[in-house]
Amino acid sequence: MNFQRGRGREEPEINLIPMIDVLLVILIFLMITTTYSKFAGLEISLPTADAQTQKDQPSEINVIVTAGGDVLVNKVPVVDRSVNAIGAALRYAAGDGSKEPLVIINADAKATHQSVVDIMQAAQQSGLSHISFATQQTQR
Numbered sequence: 001m002n003f004q005r006g007r008g009r010e011e012p013e014i015n016l017i018p019m020i021d022v023l024l025v026i027l028i029f030l031m032i033t034t035t036y037s038k039f040a041g042l043e044i045s046l047p048t049a050d051a052q053t054q055k056d057q058p059s060e061i062n063v064i065v066t067a068g069g070d071v072l073v074n075k076v077p078v079v080d081r082s083v084n085a086i087g088a089a090l091r092y093a094a095g096d097g098s099k100e101p102l103v104i105i106n107a108d109a110k111a112t113h114q115s116v117v118d119i120m121q122a123a124q125q126s127g128l129s130h131i132s133f134a135t136q137q138t139q140r
Contacts, residue, residue: 059101061093061128063119067110071119081115087122094128106134 063086064072071078073089094101103123107116123131 059094059099061090061101061103063090063103063105065105065107065111065115065119067108069112069115071115081118083118083122083125086119087126090122090126090128094126100128100130102130102132103128104132104134 062074064075066072069081071081071086071089073086074093076089076093078085078089090103103119105116105119120131123129
């Protein structure tokens, strides 16, 4: 006996409304938990202090390279331009201080790159690892 005579067979269908509800909840959760980076600068005035200069500042060795390639260590010319001669002059200028001095290279803009590299190599061979370069601001 077929009691469902006039009823036709219903096609199964997927109900999309619960799936859309779940996706909206996930979207809202992501929007709330996401941090939006907003960089804002604060205008602050830093405090000033009149402190004494530090007494432990390392001594400085000024190395000057002229456009002609002449090398001066603490305003004393180095006769030979070899790495060994420059290294000996740097060791003499460093002395036997407990602090390692800072080597400041003042190279002319037209000095050769090789002469500056020679000074850096001589400083490395002499055990002087703190090297800095002096520059000047351009005039506008």
